[in-house]
Amino acid sequence: MPFKFRDYLPPLGLILGFFALWELVARRLELPFILPAPSGIFLRMAQDWPLLLRHALVTLEEVLLGLAIAFLFGMGLALLIFHSRTFQRAIYPLIIAIQNVPVFAIAPILVLWLGYGLFSKVAVAALIIFFPLVVNTVDGLRSTDQGLIALFKVLEANRSQLLLKLHLPHALPFILSGCKVGVTLAVVGAVIGEWVGSNAGLGFLMLWANARLKIDLLFAAIFWLAALSIILFGLVSLLERLALPWKRVRRE
Amino acid sequence: MLRLSAIEKSFLRNGLPLQVLAGLDLEVREGEFVSLLGPSGCGKTTLLNIIAGLIRPDSGRIFLDGREVSSCLGHVAYMQQDDLLLPWRTALENALLGPELKGADRRRARHEAEGLFHRFGLEGFEDHYPAELSGGMRQRVALIRTLLTGKELFLLDEPFGSLDALTRGVLHRYLLGVWEEFEKTSLFVTHDLEEALLLSDRVYLLTARPARVKAVLEVPFPRPRERADPGFIRLERELEHLVQEELRAL
Numbered sequence: 001m002p003f004k005f006r007d008y009l010p011p012l013g014l015i016l017g018f019f020a021l022w023e024l025v026a027r028r029l030e031l032p033f034i035l036p037a038p039s040g041i042f043l044r045m046a047q048d049w050p051l052l053l054r055h056a057l058v059t060l061e062e063v064l065l066g067l068a069i070a071f072l073f074g075m076g077l078a079l080l081i082f083h084s085r086t087f088q089r090a091i092y093p094l095i096i097a098i099q100n101v102p103v104f105a106i107a108p109i110l111v112l113w114l115g116y117g118l119f120s121k122v123a124v125a126a127l128i129i130f131f132p133l134v135v136n137t138v139d140g141l142r143s144t145d146q147g148l149i150a151l152f153k154v155l156e157a158n159r160s161q162l163l164l165k166l167h168l169p170h171a172l173p174f175i176l177s178g179c180k181v182g183v184t185l186a187v188v189g190a191v192i193g194e195w196v197g198s199n200a201g202l203g204f205l206m207l208w209a210n211a212r213l214k215i216d217l218l219f220a221a222i223f224w225l226a227a228l229s230i231i232l233f234g235l236v237s238l239l240e241r242l243a244l245p246w247k248r249v250r251r252e
Numbered sequence: 253m254l255r256l257s258a259i260e261k262s263f264l265r266n267g268l269p270l271q272v273l274a275g276l277d278l279e280v281r282e283g284e285f286v287s288l289l290g291p292s293g294c295g296k297t298t299l300l301n302i303i304a305g306l307i308r309p310d311s312g313r314i315f316l317d318g319r320e321v322s323s324c325l326g327h328v329a330y331m332q333q334d335d336l337l338l339p340w341r342t343a344l345e346n347a348l349l350g351p352e353l354k355g356a357d358r359r360r361a362r363h364e365a366e367g368l369f370h371r372f373g374l375e376g377f378e379d380h381y382p383a384e385l386s387g388g389m390r391q392r393v394a395l396i397r398t399l400l401t402g403k404e405l406f407l408l409d410e411p412f413g414s415l416d417a418l419t420r421g422v423l424h425r426y427l428l429g430v431w432e433e434f435e436k437t438s439l440f441v442t443h444d445l446e447e448a449l450l451l452s453d454r455v456y457l458l459t460a461r462p463a464r465v466k467a468v469l470e471v472p473f474p475r476p477r478e479r480a481d482p483g484f485i486r487l488e489r490e491l492e493h494l495v496q497e498e499l500r501a502l
Binding site: 161165246 | 329
């Protein structure tokens with residue numbers, strides 16, 4: 001799809017309108033400790049960018065490590081589940097049970113076990129995306145067309161060929177959409193981890209600014225967090241486009 | 253070449269056994285084009301799946317070149333109504349699936365495939381994805397893939413069933429050309445009587461479920477065949493009469 005500026009006008013207009021309204025209301029209210037004006041927030045972002053960047057990098061590291069770990073373990077578990085129905089029956093209730101315990105409830109325990117540093121946040125981020133990733137991947141692997149499986153059998157494909165040349169390519173769109181949901185969730189997970197106990201990261205910065213009534217800095221951190229999330233989502237979307245060129249073609 | 257003796261198969265449907273094939277005997281000679289004609293749902297596809305080794309018969313034996321191959325995979329090339337192209341592979345990559353899975357010489361297979369693309373009017377479409385191709389083109393790619401498996405026996409399960417009449421006519425010509433040049437023994441399943449008569453040396457007419465052989469007809473006319481030929485029409489009437497008889501029995 002070619003880039004059309006006109007397609008981006010409505011959302012751009014909406015955002016600008018929103019900020020204009022916010023600015024107006026904030027100036028009228030004159031309560032900078034409750035609702036700072038966007039202009040003030042952007043000024044703060046400009047002044048404190050080294051601070052924001054430093055904390056953003058911490059959060060980014062947590063998110064990326066969390067993603068990598070969830071991906072590695074998630075893929076492994078998905079393949080095991082795909083391989084054995086018995087294993088699936090054994091493990092699925094457990095996965096669903098873990099997923100249904102709010103991450104907020106587990107996070108303090110993880111911090112207790114893994115400490116205030118990086119690892120507890122990575123664990124929270126990984127835990128929160130693990131479930132959608134595994135379920136999506138298993139769904140993808142399981143939904144391969146029976147006719148195609150028969151075709152591979154008639155062509156005497158062995159087990160690894162069946163997996164590598166049929167099931168995995170078929171599951172790839174499912175895996176990537178799992179990752180897409182995953183990246184934004186991972187940011188949430190990392191911030192939760194930071195709130196529970198940490199000394200760095202955007203989540204930590206938010207609490208720190210809040211406690212000192214630096215509400216403009218709190219908002220600045222939120223903006224950075226949103227930007228981080230959007231950029232990561234965009235990167236996975238880009239990866240999706242590159243990895244699945246056949247999804248974009250249509251008959252002329 | 254291919255000989256089936258007393259093939260029987262039942263499935264469980266709603267907990268009750270449903271007999272699909274009732275002692276079916278069939279023979280396809282070397283280089284012969286044989287059609288299997290029968291009412292829908294009479295078990296033709298089941299029979300091909302059994303020959304391909306995808307499902308086991310309850311009893312009966314299958315011989316290929318005198319060797320028993322009952323429930324063995326990998327002895328035949330199998331082309332189905334659904335083109336079964338992998339959407340993430342280009343047309344050429346799809347065609348090369350057989351040699352690739354076998355670990356055959358990549359360059360030679362590629363060269364051969366490109367020749368067939370040219371011959372089947374698919375030149376320039378090698379790097380297109382299946383989603384970009386028409387139904388007829390996709391079926392041609394599937395035919396090339398079937399050819400490149402290098403097997404001597406072709407099983408064709410209504411491969412042109414989902415195509416319009418014009419496209420189907422074109423693909424009949426391609427198929428006959430391939431059959432004559434490569435001398436592939438072919439077993440062709442269809443429920444289209446005219447298609448059976450246009451293509452085959454012999455037509456096996458099956459009964460309604462459970463399927464047995466009702467009649468075997470020789471089709472003596474040289475190819476390409478003319479629908480308007482009086483002999484052709486006579487044979488078509490005869491076959492139609494037999495089919496009607498079978499449909500009434502349903």
